Amino acid sequence: MNLTASTIVLRPRSVAEMLDLTCRLTFSQSLGIYLRIAGLTLLPLYVAMLALKYAVGLDWLAIWLIALPLAVWVEGAFTIAASRILFGEKPTARAVMRLFGKRIWSYTGAMLIKTFYLALGAAMCGIGVFITWPNGVLVPEASLLEGASATEAWPRSKRLVTQRANDSVAALFALMASQLGFAVGFEVLGQSLLDDILQLGHPFGEIWKEGGTPFALLGLFLAAPFAATARFLHYIDTRTRADGWDIQVKLMALLAKQENAA
DSSP: OOGGGOSSOOSOOOHHHHHHHHHHIIIIITHHHHHHHHHHTHHHHHHHHHHIIIIIOOOHHHHHHHHHHHHHHTHHHHHHHHHHHTTTOOOOHHHHHHHHHHHHHHHHHHHHHHHHHHHHHHHHOTTHHHHHGGGGTTHHHHHHTSOOOHHHHHHHHHHHHHTTHHHHHHHHHHHHHHHHHHHHHHHHHHHHIIIIISOOOOTTOOHHHHSOOHHHHHHHHHHHHHHHHHHHHHHHHHHHHHHTHHHHHHHHHHHHHHHHHO
16 A cells, blocks of 8 residues: 555544544545445345345345345455545446455455354353454455455454454444444335335334334445445554554655755
């Protein structure tokens, strides 16, 4: 990554500042390419989930158990897009998908290993998953951006997280809250549109009664770009603190100014 080409100021940020910046980046600067990537990834997955529900007849619990890992996995494409956009590039959706495809097997392996550790933590102790879970927050970045192998991504993420454990836990809960917020928000929006505006009632049921609806499922998938951007910004903040990226940029700027003066 070319630090001097960063479109954001490299400096330590709180989790709240990270979320504020995520909103601005997701819904303005990156919106166009995110929509195109969503059309290539999220839309087919969403249609497949609806087919499993209404054509195959799976219950909503099974749908959520399939959809949630897929929604987390597909965030990888948006992670790559965010990394390119925030460091001065203007990638196309196809270019991002090609890069994602090159890392897809190693990335998938890393995510499976992450799932194994989470399951192991949950099996050993009910709250153990909340101890192991933060260690894997940056597994996607370690795999996709640092080129770590499937087996190296978890240890790399753990080393980064250990340097600021409290902030990593806060970031993890922020990511979980964003997924829940998108799901609930789209549920409320969709139901209001059908019932209050179109006067159609609740043809798909309500999540509080059925356990799920197409609206909440859509919200879960659409949370992927936001969650990926927030996690990437947390990764940037972690690396900035660990490697002094903000100091490096200032030193390079001073050196360039001195060279120009000379």
